[in-house]
Amino acid sequence: MPPVPADLASRMTEILADHRGMEGSLLPILHAVQGAWGYVPQEVVPIIALDLNISRAEVHGVISFYHDFREEPAGRHVVKLCRAEACQAMGADRVASHARQALGIDWHETTADGAVTLEPVFCLGLCACAPAAMVDGRVVGRVDEARLDALLATVQA
Amino acid sequence: MKIYLPRDAAARALDADAIAAAILSEATRRGVAVDLVRNGSRGMVWLEPLAEVVTASGRIAFGPMTLADVPGLFGDLAQHPKALGLTDDLPWMKAQTRLTFARVGVIDPLSLDDYRAHGGLTGLRKAMSMTPAAVVEEVIASGLRGRGGAGFPTGIKWKTVAGAAADRKYIVCNADEGDSGTFADRMLMEGDPFTLIEGMIIAGLAVSATKGFVYLRSEYPDAIEVMTQAVHIARAAGILGPSVLGSGITFDMEIRTGAGAYVCGEETSLLNSLEGKRGVVRAKPPLPALQGFLGKPTVVNNVISLATIPAIFEMGAAFYKGFGLGRSLGTIPLQIAGNVARGGLFECAFGLTLHQIIDDIAGGTATGRPVKAVQVGGPLGAYFPRSKFDLPFGYEEYASADGLIGHAGVVVFDDSVDMLKQARFAMEFCAIESCGKCTPCRIGAVRGAETIDRIARGDVAAIPLLTDLCQTMKAGSLCALGGFTPYPVMSALTHFPDDFAPMREAAE
Numbered sequence: 246m247p248p249v250p251a252d253l254a255s256r257m258t259e260i261l262a263d264h265r266g267m268e269g270s271l272l273p274i275l276h277a278v279q280g281a282w283g284y285v286p287q288e289v290v291p292i293i294a295l296d297l298n299i300s301r302a303e304v305h306g307v308i309s310f311y312h313d314f315r316e317e318p319a320g321r322h323v324v325k326l327c328r329a330e331a332c333q334a335m336g337a338d339r340v341a342s343h344a345r346q347a348l349g350i351d352w353h354e355t356t357a358d359g360a361v362t363l364e365p366v367f368c369l370g371l372c373a374c375a376p377a378a379m380v381d382g383r384v385v386g387r388v389d390e391a392r393l394d395a396l397l398a399t400v401q402a
Numbered sequence: 403m404k405i406y407l408p409r410d411a412a413a414r415a416l417d418a419d420a421i422a423a424a425i426l427s428e429a430t431r432r433g434v435a436v437d438l439v440r441n442g443s444r445g446m447v448w449l450e451p452l453a454e455v456v457t458a459s460g461r462i463a464f465g466p467m468t469l470a471d472v473p474g475l476f477g478d479l480a481q482h483p484k485a486l487g488l489t490d491d492l493p494w495m496k497a498q499t500r501l502t503f504a505r506v507g508v509i510d511p512l513s514l515d516d517y518r519a520h521g522g523l524t525g526l527r528k529a530m531s532m533t534p535a536a537v538v539e540e541v542i543a544s545g546l547r548g549r550g551g552a553g554f555p556t557g558i559k560w561k562t563v564a565g566a567a568a569d570r571k572y573i574v575c576n577a578d579e580g581d582s583g584t585f586a587d588r589m590l591m592e593g594d595p596f597t598l599i600e601g602m603i604i605a606g607l608a609v610s611a612t613k614g615f616v617y618l619r620s621e622y623p624d625a626i627e628v629m630t631q632a633v634h635i636a637r638a639a640g641i642l643g644p645s646v647l648g649s650g651i652t653f654d655m656e657i658r659t660g661a662g663a664y665v666c667g668e669e670t671s672l673l674n675s676l677e678g679k680r681g682v683v684r685a686k687p688p689l690p691a692l693q694g695f696l697g698k699p700t701v702v703n704n705v706i707s708l709a710t711i712p713a714i715f716e717m718g719a720a721f722y723k724g725f726g727l728g729r730s731l732g733t734i735p736l737q738i739a740g741n742v743a744r745g746g747l748f749e750c751a752f753g754l755t756l757h758q759i760i761d762d763i764a765g766g767t768a769t770g771r772p773v774k775a776v777q778v779g780g781p782l783g784a785y786f787p788r789s790k791f792d793l794p795f796g797y798e799e800y801a802s803a804d805g806l807i808g809h810a811g812v813v814v815f816d817d818s819v820d821m822l823k824q825a826r827f828a829m830e831f832c833a834i835e836s837c838g839k840c841t842p843c844r845i846g847a848v849r850g851a852e853t854i855d856r857i858a859r860g861d862v863a864a865i866p867l868l869t870d871l872c873q874t875m876k877a878g879s880l881c882a883l884g885g886f887t888p889y890p891v892m893s894a895l896t897h898f899p900d901d902f903a904p905m906r907e908a909a910e
């Protein structure tokens with residue numbers, strides 16, 4: 246269980262104030278929370294529930310529904326590899342196996358040193374320069390094994 | 403000196419930012435003043451990063467650019483090793499009919515002056531001079547059908563919303579674009595965001611909605627950034643807000659970010675997500691047109707449907723309708739992807755065959771091996787073999803071949819593809835992305851993957867089981883996620899039986 250962020254209460258007050266009056270504000274709030282701490286600390290659930298006047302179960306249900314929201318912090322770097330069809334047609338499966346082997350982890354796992362989290366993604370809209378990846382939010386195209394090794398070298402350093 | 407270099411995500415994924423930085427530092431080194439415009443992509447992704455230098459005779463294209471090619475842009479352009487000639491004269495550009503994408507790659511995406519100079523806001527002004535009912539009639543007359551996949555006539559949808567009495571109505575733009583092989587929405591939003599805003603305003607005035615949302619997938623950070631800035635700019639210029647272009651009509655909008663769920667592209671799931679709920683599918687009826695966002699009448703349209711509206715008003719419904727075939731009218735931005743020599747976006751009238759698209763336009767595979775299969779319409783679309791390559795690109799034409807055009811993504815595979823594996827992936831994807839509300843989709847997809855594993859192990863009896871399961875999913879699923887997953891599965895089985903057979907023969 247990650248430690249409770251020290252600035253949780255004050256930042257939550259700001260985040261909730263920023264979204265007050267917005268129609269359907271829960272997803273934007275959760276994105277802001279994840280933007281602040283890199284994950285959604287479980288301690289925000291009752292705070293959000295109280296503010297939006299919904300149950301904790303509802304807030305939790307929303308967090309768990311979406312692939313984007315993490316309940317634990319990720320590694321220092323997040324490598325997302327596209328697993329969808331257009332990338333498969335250009336060897337994405339091979340590149341993904343190479344990545345898992347090179348990092349010694351499977352999908353959704355983080356390397357023991359906390360450097361890299363590996364995640365699957367289904368299409369980045371880069372299907373005409375496949376296989377595609379996203380490294381810490383930056384898009385990369387034509388990711389073959391060599392390009393992947395170069396990417397991993399930058400995030401493992 | 404004026405140089406264009408795309409800020410489109412595909413160009414950036416191919417190191418356009420490094421090229422841009424090199425252009426600026428080379429210019430500084432030479433003491434040359436350069437106006438570097440980060441435009442959208444022209445859609446020739448195999449040539450990205452594609453630089454264009456403005457000359458007296460027009461824009462000359464250079465690509466794919468590497469760092470070593472940068473200094474040459476400041477020398478004798480005719481001698482540049484990557485010189486391709488005038489962009490507008492390139493075969494890929496000349497063969498297109500760019501109506502929706504007319505400005506993409508041409509203008510500075512966030513310059514309203516550029517936008518206006520290239521016909522921007524003409525459609526909105528035209529629509530504002532008409533009655534709302536006449537606006538709806540014009541859209542009906544254009545023959546425009548939803549480009550998100552289902553192909554429902556856009557004007558008819560608007561008419562339903564226009565006719566619904568309510569204190570509030572909404573325009574929701576579906577920018578969830580989750581289908582593999584598709585990127586038209588992304589390119590449009592990154593390359594010409596004001597067109598989408600203009601289309602949404604026209605939709606708003608047609609149905610008396612004052613508020614719009616763009617539900618944009620989180621996998622598209624570049625598009626989110628451009629759209630967000632475009633909304634601010636449009637608001638500051640009085641295009642959005644309490645009095646659109648001083649007309650007294652109110653329309654404003656927000657950009658909302660999705661959270662990585664494919665099913666949230668389904669319109670009712672999207673509406674739940676927008677309301678801050680789990681993205682589960684709602685049963686229809688009620689139609690979103692009558693009870694949509696927060697229970698109010700809502701137009702839900704795809705990015706391309708909405709972004710085509712300004713062109714329809716600028717050029718007239720009759721002009722738009724002049725393109726296409728049968729009941730598939732106007733133009734369609736094809737997205738050619740996967741294993742192709744020339745991949746990218748190609749807007750043309752409906753009706754091209756796969757043979758024309760893959761062999762002529764895309765130049766065959768990138769690997770140089772023979773094409774074995776093509777999946778049209780995303781992860782819920784059918785796989786076709788070469789024997790179906792004469793099929794004209796149209797909604798009904800594809801439906802009658804047990805396929806769909808979906809969002810017009812065309813994904814090409816060479817002969818190394820194993821179609822049993824593709825069928826299994828379709829089931830696996832459905833299992834991962836199912837919203838969980840209906841059993842045929844949630845459980846069926848898991849069983850489907852298991853059944854295909856049995857076939858892979860040589861169990862002949864599992865083939866009829868798979869066929870039955872597909873029937874159940876097709877007939878019993880609440881939405882097209884479970885309902886259409888049988889398309890890729892059954893097409894793989896039907897058209898490529900050999901990939902499901904060797905183990906079976908071995909077992910016999």
Ligand SMILES: Cc1cc2nc3c(=O)[nH]c(=O)nc-3n(C[C@H](O)[C@H](O)[C@H](O)COP(=O)(O)O)c2cc1C
Nearest residue numbers: 548549550576578579580667668669703704707882
């Ligand atoms: C599983 C699933 C995913 C979908 N994804 C999208 C999408 O990403 N974008 C989209 O515009 N439509 C998508 N649709 C279709 C929408 O439900 C809806 O038909 C469309 O947004 C209506 O807009 P249009 O009439 O302009 O096409 C999806 C449908 C299903 C069943």
Ligand code: FES
Nearest residue numbers: 327332369371372
């Ligand atoms: S399929 Fe991988 S980027 Fe689209």
